């Protein structure tokens with residue numbers, strides 16, 4: 001659905017390509033930030049930026065939260081897991 005982010009392309013450069021990933025064309029940088037004030041979206045802020053680092057203006061309830069709430073409801077809306 002999206003690719004990982006080359007350093008510098010995201011505000012703060014938070015994302016790094018993971019080993020074994022092949023980089024495609026960058027579609028967007030997707031962010032989540034935990035904050036109890038984000039009541040509409042399960043205690044997480046969601047946001048997405050294009051390759052030019054401009055906000056994409058997605059409807060984060062329908063476009064982000066609903067899928068995370070459904071698919072990752074047992075793990076605080078986060079899909080990724082630490083390697084054990």
Ligand code: HEC
Pocket residue numbers: 001002030031032046047048058060062063064065067068071072077078079080081
């Ligand atoms: C159709 C389902 C779906 C939608 C819609 C969706 N995501 Fe996700 N998201 C996933 C899945 C599955 C993963 C884990 C696999 C991956 O990284 O591709 C994930 C991973 C993430 C991660 C890494 C942390 C984690 O949960 O593993 C972030 C951050 C994220 N999504 C943000 C967003 C944002 C922001 C939006 C809206 C712009 C969004 N997502 C929309 C399914 C979705």
